[in-house]
Structure formats: structure tokens, C-alpha cells
Amino acid sequence: MTVDHGLAVALRRRRYLLSAWPWRALAYALTTLPLAGAAAFGAAVVAAPLLLVVSALRRGRPVDAEALAVLAVVALAVVAFAPLAGAPVAAVERWRLGLVDDRPVTAPRWRGLAARFTTATGWREGAYLAVLGVVLPLAYGMFGLLVLLDVALVAGPWLAGGEDRIVLVWATVDSPAEAVPYALAGLLAVPALVYLAGLLVAAQAAVARRLLDDAPGGAALREVTRSRARLVGAYEAERRRIERDMHDGAQPRLTALTLQLGLARLDVPDDSPAAKPLAVAHEQAKELMVTLRGIVQGIRPQQLTELGLAGAVGELAARSVVPVTVRADLTRPVPDLIETTAWYVVSETLGNVARHAGAGRAQVRLTRDDRRLVVEVRDDGRGGADPARGTGLTGLADRVAAVEGRLLLSSPPGGPTLVRVELPCRP
């Protein structure tokens, strides 16, 4: 025996009519009425200017401009108020959703009044008010008409008992006997109506869940990527530390050692047995200096440490085989991790330009606004860059995604190619 978690599932079961669900749906529908009524009043206020114009036109009179202006201002005020009013209504609705749906509903955290207007949650709850005030009254109204009609059919034999004839939808009956078949049809229609009510309520509950549930899935995912960014950040800090230790400790000491060997060679005569091994040691130490420099550069670009992003990118441009112009508008500081990511983006992309694009020139732009850093690399090459063909673009996209950025590419055959990377900079 499975337990249905909600009305939408229960409707598909054969025992629906005999279960508690129709009653639950009824309770939900009845409690909807006062809320929908209040919301409908708000919707009427919003629609008032339109109604004024329509009625004036129908009567062939000029529109009363002053009244229209007042109504329009009031309507706008109500619309602006919707996200605020949405909060308490949404709270009630989340609780009421339990009548027809046993799954939990996540309420969003309260982030203050201003956030009601700046977050999707605020406007979603405002939108729910609109559904409540416009769509539901219409739907319930139509359903109410059907119910009244059915009641009239079933009550036909009693109603037709008097002197007067009664009209049942499409026929006129004079006597109770004539009304009986209609009454039977009306009785048969009752289960259909109960089903229809269930469908209506289920649809309303689905809309409510869609608009009012602060999707836990999304929140969990955000948390995961944040922790991934944290991990990348920690890794980056570690690289920085290693680079600094090598640069400030190991490298100068090796240089000092090589220098001492060089000094020693000055004083050892060429015919001494020590001369050759000393010369070999000196050469090996020099080679090791070159090797170590390569290793340090691989750990973290030293230009970044010394020059900052704009300078380091300028250095990349200076090294490029293809002529590159750089424009950097970096008015605000850029976080370390974002700086490194941006540097790798430019480095890789310029590498791609040199290898694949056949370009005559390229252009790098760095723009920092208050929320993000945008890196754009353009070239006038042959275009047709395809991430699927493995030009390192996917690896780059992964790197960008790890810090919650986006990589966009436009590279039609025949060029030009534009790589645009947006990296978030949280203060």
C-alpha cells in the first residue's frame, strides 16, 4: 500500500472518489475563496483604469482624464506593493499547500524589505498574488456555474412541481416526471464534477509550489560550487606560498652557490686537478638555475605577483608572436584567484591565437565593474574555433567554471573570433 504524497498522484488512482482526497481538495478550495476574493479586489484596482476607458468608449463619452490619472497612480501603487503583500500571503499559502500536498515546502530566508524588490523570490510571490486575484476567480467562477447547473438539474423534479415551468439549460419541463431523466443525468455528473474539482485544485497547488517553493535543489547546488571555489582558492593560496618560498629562498641561495663556484674557479689554476670538476659543478649549478626558474614559473606566473594583472597581461602580449594590443580598465582591485584565472585565460587564448587562428593581430580587453571582471580576447584570424575539437577551450571553461564564471565563444568560419570570459568578483 503506497501512500500518495499529493492530490495530483491520488487523482490517477481508481479509489480516488472513496479516499480522503476529494475532501482535502474541497477544504483547499473553500479556504482559497477568501484569499482569492481579497486578491481579486486588488486585481480590480489594478484593472480599474482600463475598465474606465472601456466603459467610456462604449458609452461614446470622452474619457475623464483626472479620474483616469488617479486610478492609474493607485493601480501602479498596488503593483509596486505586490512583492510586499506577497510575503504574508505566501506564508499562509505554503502552510495551506499541506492540505493537498504532503511534500515539504521550503520558505525562503527573510532578507529585509529591499530584497523583496530585488530578488526573484519577492517577485515570484507577487506573481502568485496575480494568479490568486485574476486566474483563480475566473476558474472558480466557471466551476461554480457548473455546480449550480448540476444542482438545478438534480432539484428539477421538486422545482417543477408548481404552476410554473422551469427551464433546464436547453429544455423546458412542465412536470416533475419530465424532469426526472435530467435529475438522473445530474446525479451521474456529480463524480465528474468531483474529479474536475480535484483537477482544478491540483493545478492550483502545482502553480503554488512552482512560485512559492524556494527550490532546495538550487540552494544545495550553489553551496557545492561555493565550496569548490573555496577549494580552488585554497589551492591557489598554496601555489602562491610555494612560489614565494622558491623565489625568496631557494632561487637566490642557488644563485649564491653558483656565484661562489664562479669565484672559486677564478682562483683555481687551469692545470689543477680541481679545475675540471669545479667547472663541471659550476655549469651544472647554472643549468639547475634555469630548470628551477622554469619550475617556479609553472607553479605560478611570477609576473602576476610582481606586476599585477594588467602588467602581467601586457607582458603576455609582449611575448606573443602575433601583435597584441591590451586595454585594461581595472579601477578596482581584483581578488587573487580571479586574477590568476584571468591570466590563464589570456595566456591560453593567445596561445590558441598563435597556434590555430592564423591571425594578423589580436586585442585583449580587461574590464572590471562592481560585480565582475570581464576578459575579452579578439583576433582577426580564420575563426571556426570548436570546443569539441579540443583546442584547450574546454579545459579553460572548466577553469572558469570552478570560480563560478562563464566562458562565451563566437568564432564563425572566416573569423573573427571573440572569447569572452566573465568572472565574479565578490568583495
Add this chain to the structure above:
Amino acid sequence: MPSVTRVVLAEDEVLLREGLVGVLTRFGFAVDAAVGSAPELLDAVRTHRPDLLVTDIRMPPQHRDDGLRAAVTLRAERPDLAVVVLSQHVQSGYAAALLDSGDGNRVGYLLKDRVADVAEFAETLRRVAAGGTAVDPDVVRHLLRRPRDPLAALSRREREVLGLVAEGHSNTAIASRLHVTEAAVGKHVGNILAKLGLPPDEDTNRRVLAVLAYLRAES
């Protein structure tokens, strides 16, 4: 030109600083002060007024390009101060900043690796102290790698000579390196300057600066 060149040395790593002091003394330079940070460096040069400053680029307080910035500041105060900057890795921007300070004379930009060849390093310091220019071969190679049409017109030998000119060597030094006569070098240099559209110049240093300016210019 005093008989003994007086030097202020700035390098934050103690062992290397001592090693460099050893090299300088050994080759007859007088070391006025050996310091380990940019503010100390500014103080020492203003106090001792040496002929030559030898400094590392990355040093305290900020561990960025503090040494270089101090050197450029001092050059602005004293255009006759000779400066040799040591860098852990090639960075053309540094070389450019330095060459642009003052009139480009009396400056050297060297990779730290060069100090290992002590005699050659000391020779470079002398050259700069005497008013010359020294640019690390790696930086020059890097500048020569950039695609420019006129460079393509040079023969292999001419490119070789051009590289040595850009590093700051005199005709005599180039001749001994390439094992040719000085006259041959003079002819090569004349051809190169003509092909690159640079004014012919007898003054070694002005010639070097012209070549460097040419190589650094945006293509």
C-alpha cells in the same frame, strides 16, 4: 671618473647579498652599503651618493617590483646614477621602464643567472658605470623574435651582430666574440643600420639605444 667605482647593493636574500659583496670587492669595486629592502635602498643611495646601484627587483616591503621602482625614482633624482637591475626572470616591461628612465644611458637589466659568470658580470657592471647600456641576451632574443619585416631582410650573421649590439657590446667586443676583424663588424653594423632605417652612429651607446628603441617599438 673616480679610480674606484662606489656601489650600493640591494638584495633581500642574505647569502646572495654576501656573495655579491664578495664578487664586487674581489673585482675592485668599493661597496658603500649592502641593504635588503626598498626604503633602505633609497636611504643608502641618498646618503652615500654612489656611482653605481646594483639591485634586485622583487624585495620587501611589498615583494613586487619595489626594487625597480626605487631605482627609477633615484634615476629621476640623479640621471648620472648608473643602475644595474637583477631579475629572477625575463620581463621586457622592466627593461623598458629602466631604459626609459633618464636618457637610457648607464642602465643595465640582467637576469640573476648572469652573476654566476663572475668575471663577465663584473665586466658588465664596469661598462654600465662607464656610461654604457647592458641588456640581457634573453631580453634581446625575445625582442628579436617578434615578427618584423625589416628584420627578415637581415642575413643570419647580421642578426647575430644586431643581437650583440642590442645587448650593449662595443664593436671590439663583438669582433672578439665572433672571431672576426673589427672592420668586418663595423661593416655589418653599417649594413644593419641602413636596412633598419636607423641613423648611422659612431657613438656605441647611442647606436645601442637606437637599436633597442627600434626593437621595442610596436610593429
